[in-house]
Amino acid sequence: MKIFQEGDKSKAFCSHCANTVGTTFVRRDVPFSDGKGLAKNILVGTCDTCGLTVSIPAQSTPAISKARKESTGSIEVNLPAVFVDVLDYAAFAIDSRASTEFRKTVLTFFMHRAAHDTNAVERLRGMRLVADERYPTRRGTARRRLSMKVSASLLKEVQSLERQTAMNTTDLVKSMVCVVQDDVLTMPRPELLAQLRVISAISA
Known part of the structure; x- marks a missing residue:
């Protein structure tokens, strides 16, 4: 399994751009889908075109799970x-x-x-x-x-x-x-x- 770092490049589908786009991995706060709380400072893949979060690498899953439990x-x-x-x-x-x-x-x-x-x-x-x-x-x-x-x-x-x-x-x-x-x-x-x-x- 690949371990990503800030600045690494990849590709993912962006629902906003309706296309497969280039992505850059950055750290940012990501709100939970239910709107209650957020996971802070986790590594995510962002769309190089619109800037939205479009992917979350497996290595960020434990931090998200911990943040969810702490909500x-x-x-x-x-x-x-x-x-x-x-x-x-x-x-x-x-x-x-x-x-x-x-x-x-x-x-x-x-x-x-x-x-x-x-x-x-x-x-x-x-x-x-x-x-x-x-x-x-x-x-x-x-x-x-x-x-x-x-x-x-x-x-x-x-x-x-x-x-x-x-x-x-x-x-x-x-x-x-x-x-x-x-x-x-x-x-x-x-x-x-x-x-x-x-x-x-x-x-x-």
């Missing part, structure tokens, strides 16, 4: 501190060596799993009431901020769950924490714990 959204909630404590305890039960950052991995794993489970919506709706019963909010209750960077695809899944459950982000997260508590701490499921331990080992 993120965020989940920000302010919760009674006990919900974060539950996540931390669950993370510890999965892997006692994991840092507290693993709490975010656990939560996003459960969010992704719920987005692809036809029974999850009803369970989450039920957990909304359970969350209030287990951990009622009183005046002076300590609160903690939970902030997570997530992929664009996971953010869409979370937003879909919010619509289906008719919950805001905070209530959805509180409900999901109760799901985590039941499945990891109260009635641990061995196959689920094994899967999460593999994820912990990979993400460590």
